[in-house]
Amino acid sequence: MFHYARFLSLLFLVTATAHAQEWTRFRGPNGTGISDTKGIPAQWTSTDYRWKATLPGTGLSSPVAWGNRVFVTAADTTTGRRSVTCLALDTGKLLWSRDESFSAYKKHRQNSFASGTPAVDARRVYAIWQSRAGSSLVSYTHDGTPAWKVPLGSFKGGHGPATSPIVHDGTVYVCNDHEGPSFLLAVNAADGQVKWKVPRSGKRACYCTPCVFRRPGHGTEIIFVHSYQGIWGVDSVSGKKHWAIDVFGTFKQRAIASPLVAGDLIIGSSGFTTAKKNIVAVRPGKKINEVSEAFRVSDSVPHIPTPLVYQDHMYLWADIGIVSCIALKTGQPVWRKRVGGKFFGSPICVDGRLFAIDSKGQVIVLAASPSYKLLARNPLGEASHATPSVSGGRLLLRTDGHLVAVGGE
Numbered sequence: 001m002f003h004y005a006r007f008l009s010l011l012f013l014v015t016a017t018a019h020a021q022e023w024t025r026f027r028g029p030n031g032t033g034i035s036d037t038k039g040i041p042a043q044w045t046s047t048d049y050r051w052k053a054t055l056p057g058t059g060l061s062s063p064v065a066w067g068n069r070v071f072v073t074a075a076d077t078t079t080g081r082r083s084v085t086c087l088a089l090d091t092g093k094l095l096w097s098r099d100e101s102f103s104a105y106k107k108h109r110q111n112s113f114a115s116g117t118p119a120v121d122a123r124r125v126y127a128i129w130q131s132r133a134g135s136s137l138v139s140y141t142h143d144g145t146p147a148w149k150v151p152l153g154s155f156k157g158g159h160g161p162a163t164s165p166i167v168h169d170g171t172v173y174v175c176n177d178h179e180g181p182s183f184l185l186a187v188n189a190a191d192g193q194v195k196w197k198v199p200r201s202g203k204r205a206c207y208c209t210p211c212v213f214r215r216p217g218h219g220t221e222i223i224f225v226h227s228y229q230g231i232w233g234v235d236s237v238s239g240k241k242h243w244a245i246d247v248f249g250t251f252k253q254r255a256i257a258s259p260l261v262a263g264d265l266i267i268g269s270s271g272f273t274t275a276k277k278n279i280v281a282v283r284p285g286k287k288i289n290e291v292s293e294a295f296r297v298s299d300s301v302p303h304i305p306t307p308l309v310y311q312d313h314m315y316l317w318a319d320i321g322i323v324s325c326i327a328l329k330t331g332q333p334v335w336r337k338r339v340g341g342k343f344f345g346s347p348i349c350v351d352g353r354l355f356a357i358d359s360k361g362q363v364i365v366l367a368a369s370p371s372y373k374l375l376a377r378n379p380l381g382e383a384s385h386a387t388p389s390v391s392g393g394r395l396l397l398r399t400d401g402h403l404v405a406v407g408g409e
Helices: 004-020
Strands: 049-054 064-066 069-076 081-088 094-101 124-129 136-141 146-151 166-168 171-176 182-188 194-200 211-215 219-226 230-235 241-245 260-262 265-271 277-284 291-297 308-310 313-317 322-327 333-338 348-350 353-357 362-367 374-379 389-391 394-398 402-406
Touching (some): 166 211, 230 265, 241 277, 260 308, 308 348
Antiparallel strands (some): 049 402, 219 230, 260 265, 348 353, 362 374
16 A cells, blocks of 8 residues: 655755755865855844754864764863864754863964864764864764774964874875875775875965866876865875876965866866965876877966856856856856955855855855856844855755854645
């Protein structure tokens, strides 16, 4: 006998789970920042919040989600505690928080003590804590039970740390670039055992979150970016460097924005706040070590915010509040407009609309279109330096002290 009510319940569960599992790392699916979720408004007020939860500290990190659980990091210098915190996606209720003590260290005044975004899969959440005193990659199960910890050594860099891990196909990948002994790391997600470790030359702390490139004929590569080592494609299983291209030059700079994949193109960026900045698109060839530059953009390029590619265009949301639309085929500008504000978080795209939060906590919404269109400005009421997330039909917005959910039925 066909049970219609049971069928609807199962359909709802599958649909909700599919939506909820879409944001597992910084900037969501493979770092693209794109969600096709429906029902999130372009404009709202505080009365439209689904919930607003107080966080146990501040931070620049973004929330990630799996199922009905949201994970976010925070740090409180008054108590000397930093934490991985888990909230219920549907209500914002605190489910658990696992904290540890830390001592304040030297960092850039615009950095935080909880800048790295966690990564999550079906069983565990993974986070990185770094400082000169010692660093580690930590893991907890979804109920908050400590799973394992991998030491990473001392972090050296005057700006402080801000590294985020990713998890792919049962492996956690970390790009540990700083002024001390640097390396790329692959760790078994189940038990924390190191699969491979690739030394890097260091000399400069960079903060790019890696992404995954499924390369025809050559398997899966992990993409890493560094200002002075360019863009690398590394075999996900062995750690062997398939290709590398030095595209950023030798002038004083730092790679902060994360790489992304757009079809057969890989896009990376590096630059200096008050000097030259470049976004470079490269195309790996048929031979394993073959790669070439496709185009570069050097005007109104963001230093911290990561670019976003939607359909046939790339959108650059500069730190100083200038947004550019670039034709992906040619690298030529389509439009460039000043929206105002200062930005430390990156834009995301939800159902064809761009969302970004300025440093004062105003969420600016634009149409992701070859024609410029401002859709809304939504004040959150407090400062924010984080990138939005989307899961379970909800837009998740992190401010200095709270996590806010908007949208969803």
